[in-house]
Amino acid sequence: MLFLILGAASCAAPFLSLAANRIVVGEGVALWRAAPVQHSAPALFLLGLGLLLGLLQSRPVLRVAGAVLSLAGLFWLLSMGAAALLADAGRYARVSPAAGFWCLLVICALLLADALSQLQPGPRTRAAALALTLLCVAGLLKAGLLSDLSIAQEFAPRKAAVLDAFIRHLWLAFGSLGLAALIGLPLGVLCHRHSRLREALLPLLSFLQTIPSLAMFGIMIPLLGWIGTQFPAAQAIGIAGIGFAPAFLALVLYSLLPVVANTVAGLESIPPAVRDAARGIGMTTWQRLFRIEIPLGLPVILTGLRIVLVQNTGLAVIAGLIGGGGFGTFVFQGLNQTATDLILLGALPTVALAMVAAIVMDILIEITQPQRGSET
Amino acid sequence: MRTYLRPALAVLLLALVVWPERFSWLFAPFAPQGGPVIYSRTSLLSLSLNHLALVLIATLAATLVAVGMAILVTRPFGAAFRPLSRTVTNIGQTFPPVAVLALAVPALGFGEGPTLVALFLYGLLPIFENAIAGLSTVSPTVLDAARGIGLTRLQRLIRIELPLALPVILNGIRLSAIIALGTATIGSTVAAKTLGEVIIAGLLTNNTAFVLQGGLIVGLFAVLLYDLMVQLEQRISARLGL
């Protein structure tokens, strides 16, 4: 019900916005006037039908179908509307989605998420749904259906740069996770064994975590700059005050707390009876660690990695401020030039990346979860 | 050790903010040849106050709204919205705070406004999540006893449920405030007057002294705020015998 009301309300807001060029503020175009009637009528019909199907609380499958239908209608309207509006506008004109579109998108996506969670799909189904969604988005982009939108026009000349930023962003987020895991997992095991180390290390790491990211990045710069000037060898492998290295290092530092704390929590979550039994049947310390403690603690450890991945994907944006690359470059360029589309070009992929990472990690965590009922 | 460290850091922070010139000797080696050592376009004190005010307002507003919503969805009549609210929080928390800030600009323009809105919106999530967790883990025996001795719904909420959920809610407020403090720093890229301005100015003019003093002040604020909240939580938890 809520979705339908909100959906109807969002129709009142401008759906698209048409601007004379990339900097000026655009003028809103209402939902029903966005495209010629032969396109907008079926699209609106799909959208409305989908939202109506969403009303059927007790039939989650139909609700999912409804959400998919309304999303399809929404994107169809967006694609057709952009083309139609551009056709009669000037050469530098830009069409971008406006508040109405974003609200409808959020509502449809929420409907989809709500309906899907109602179905309680297993990890495989979720993986399949995710893959399907990504394929759809890829298809949509590949087919050029959205190429009339301003964000796509912003993208076109920067194709190589965006790809580069993407790879850099992945390196920052995943690379720092990898290094943090390499350091943090053994540290977590050590902390689990020696309570004194744990009492000293965990508060220190959580203090590190509280330092605002910009400050952390800032403090890294002189530190690494100094190392770079003192040790030419370090400079040779790219350690310098500005750029990738301080961003990477700051991200690793941020990642340590979730990795170490969750490793400790995971190892601690094992029932004492199980640990006792493992000792009782004569396992060595190492055998216990690798055969019992790590496999049983894995879901909690992975939860730590999930936190890190989502957090780092977001924090990596800030690397853009200190020349570390990644999508942040576009965000801050866009903010400087007050070019909304450029901001979106940086922000949207970041959000998408964080979400995909979160969903993938959730699926992994569920797979490693011991079967229900087998827990003691 | 802890007992000395805390006031020492607080005094250091205060001194840095109020008399930054006194620390010129410390930052001078990092400043470019002949360049300014201490940021002086706006006083560090007013930047700090503005920064803290932003965080305070956003966090307070987020607390009010988030706790209110959590109360609604934990009442019988709001239970229908609970799964949805969980979906929203789960998805919302994957949004990077910086992205929320960046996305607020197209919608609201530059300045304090979008920063405040972004801080508020992002701050809702941890508080909401923790408030729900806190309210729904109050022992059913205690709630049954409260009903049994004749407390009304409102009395149960105010006298029993909220006080018992308080430590968990405070934990959420702490997360939220720390994130807000960090995000407000970045808010200076959208022209909000915060301490981030000092760091950004340092980055733009290659003046490491600026970067360091800004970073140091913000870092100290964060660490002290975190510590203060943790102590508050511990004190309250201890009183509850938890």
Next chain:
Amino acid sequence: MIEIDGLSKFYDNKAAVDAVSMTVETGTITVIVGTSGSGKTTLLRMINRLETADAGEVRIHGEATDSLAPHLLRRRIGYAIQGHGLFPHYTIARNIGAVPALLGWPEDQIRARVDELLSLFSMEPAQFRDRYPAELSGGQQQRVGVARALASRPDLLLMDEPFGALDPIIRARAQDDLRRIQRALGSTILLVTHDMEEAIRLGDRIAVMDGGRLVQHGSPTGIIRNPATGFVAEMVGGVERPLRLLSLLPVADIVEPGTAPGEAIAPTTNLRDALALCLWSGRDALPVQTDDGRAARVTLKAIRAQAQGPG
């Protein structure tokens, strides 16, 4: 006097409590016994309207309970539950004084009442008043729970398995305390338990419930002697029945003139203890103390006659 009249509760068209009627006399303990799922807890919770009754009504001193708002009704009825349900963020004094405070008693009166109750439960007021529930042992928490239920001198005290979480030794002591305090204050108590032993120890009257119905309501001796159904017989415990019966009867009931060797026992001693003494010391009779100094005794034969079932 509490009158329960045709009280029923249905879940999915199945009666969880099926037209239960009974009367509880003022100043007595009535114990409702039953297995889990017998409807005993639901019955209790309908009395203070924690559950709404689908049919029937409850009258306290002739006044129907649904004439009051539920929360006002509950302030007049004490309520103590298993695991005590103390408010962890309130001091002991504030926990005990919770209902008087709700009723708007003056501050000093509440304080006096709290101290009175703490003393009654053998807890030094000065020592316990300002502590928090988490700092107390399980037995102490339970006593505070009962004290809270008694604080406003309620017309009626409802207790749902109040001793369920205690270990056997502390439980026995808590039962004795309750009995003593109930006698001293003249409270009216309805207590739910699954433990027939507890019912026999505490109850002036016992109500046995099975499948939502009240199958028997009577004095403990009556229920042990003449169980109404096979289920009640099973509840009062096949082979232990004679011993349970004896434990309810005082020596005074069957004392006879005559002499016996050994030290005299009090006439209030129960027959189970007298029997144990006979068996342990190998005697056929025990002397009994009398007020006027005449020789009196109780014989093994007379005890045996009391323990014999019908037929």
